[in-house]
Amino acid sequence: MNLIENIAVAFNGIKSNKMRSFLTMLGIIIGISAVILITTLGTMIQNTFTGTIDDLGVTNLVQVMLQSKPNSTREQMWMNQSDLISDTMIERMKERFGDEIESVWVTTSAGRGTINNDVNNDDDFAVSLTGQTTEGLEAGLTDLLEGRLISDEDNAKMRYVINIPSDLAETMFGSSRAALGQVVTVNINQGWQASTNIMDFTVVGVYEYEAGMMSGLFSRTYECDIPIATARRLTGGDPNEGYYQYFNLIGAQGVSVSELSADIVEFFNNGFYKNNDAYQVTTYTMEDDLATINSALSLVGFILGMIAGVSLLVGGIGVMNIMLVSVTERTREIGVRKALGAPNTAIRFQFIVESVILCTIGGIIGVILGVILAIATGEIMMLVLADQLGGITLRSNPSAGAIAISVGFSMAIGVFFGYYPANKAAKLDPIDALRYE
């Protein structure tokens, strides 16, 4: 038996029946491209997601937030200050959980508005101000480029200092470094009713702004950080005690986030919120996000998997059918080969090789098509979901493993569905085959 010879013969046969061969491969092509699409999209989304979480370094992030009680007896669901989570509660929580919590991250929105610098009297830029603590900023997402973060002292003294993103610094002052020490004027016109609408801040720090792929499409609101105590004063709150609808915390290394968040929910709801008639605390973790994404993915995967399975089955049967036709068409050739001394095994091998080649070509086309589809789907998802993704790039990397397995699997289909026709050819009686008209 000669593999190369048989492969050449198989290619010959496929070439002389191009259209028929292509139609036969179609099922395999669709099936394999579906498989590649599933695996590539699946790993793409998973990689992107876990990659993002890793980037943020906040795999252990837990969001603690208020939620209305399902059997609330309160008639109007207005939230009172007594419903909110207070700094005192958070302190008590920290005492209770100690080492299990690495850091807590509270913020207070100081509203949205515009920002400009008097020096150049440029256009106003859209801005949103967030009150931050040093602990929160240190735990957070931003990389400081120049200057310093909002400090505890800034908070204690309720200073009018501000951290601005690098792109704003460059637009307004030419460079991040040049922005340090500059005074900017902020005009708050949306959000909490501010006691003073227009105020000046001194830039003390510039953090790195990471542009997403699609950010150019949307008008940018610059996110700037100010001391949380200052924000509270601006919004008319108690400067010494913060109240929050939600806050974030980061579990210590090695702590189970799901157990920690369950304990925290219990701590709040059996304590501070036990007698609250309308609100309780709930948590949201990255793990929840992962679970949601995973279940959505597995549903899509299941559907595509069904399509792939059915088209591979149908494709395999198509291959078998065309191989049977081919055996019949070439009955005389089989007879001649047998007369020339081909053993049954050689005939069987020849037709299995032909079937495998047919399926492998189908598989390879399927892989190429699948990769193209996966990349295209990734691009489309990025366009459609640009808002939700917030500038995260979807990286579609077709895995070499999936490609190898797909091609291997199409070969296996070729062997499986080619065996019966090949065996039929091998078992032909030489004389009957030679006499075949």
Add this chain to the structure above:
Amino acid sequence: MDKMIIHMENIYKSFYVGTPNELEILHGLSFDVPEGQFLSVVGQSGSGKSTLMNLIGALDRPTGGSYVLDGLDVAKTEDKTLSEIRNKKIGFVFQTFNLISRTSALKNVELPMMYAGVSQKERTERAKAMLDMVDMSDRLKHMPNELSGGQKQRVAIARAMINNPAIILADEPTGALDTKTGRMVMDLFHKLHNEQGKTIILITHNPELAAETERIITLADGYITSDEAVVKS
């Protein structure tokens, strides 16, 4: 005494057409063929010549009797051995050439060597030499549909010869050719017979061609009715 390359004794062949209907085609044939003989088999259409040739060529087994080919008892061997016999000891030449389509002359001639497990390099060399012998070296890459009938038959003869078989079996090899090309094919057989001492069994309807051989066996309705040496004038 010459070595007998074919020994047939009381050979029967029946076909089963429909369930109970046994159709006996050959009714106990016996003959021997010495090595190097050029022999022809003649007889009316349907007399069983091709059936006999299939038995000699180990494409089929007799239903009764004993057939020893070059020392091998064919009646009792399994399929795998039969294909080996066909590969190594028999060279078939058919009336309709039976070249493998979409396969070059060279590749067609290489085919029996492929089944014999000869290396690709040696295959090509030997096939070229053999095609040269049948005067076809200028048509190596031609596909069967690019060859004339006579050319096809010469390629087929080269293919039959390539594994240096003990016997060449030719079933009406000139039947599809005009007289002139038929003549060329016959000359080739004579050359193989005279120069290489091949045993050749030629089935033909043409008494003139039969007369060129050394011995004529006449079949009628599955019996040998005459078996005579040709007297050369």
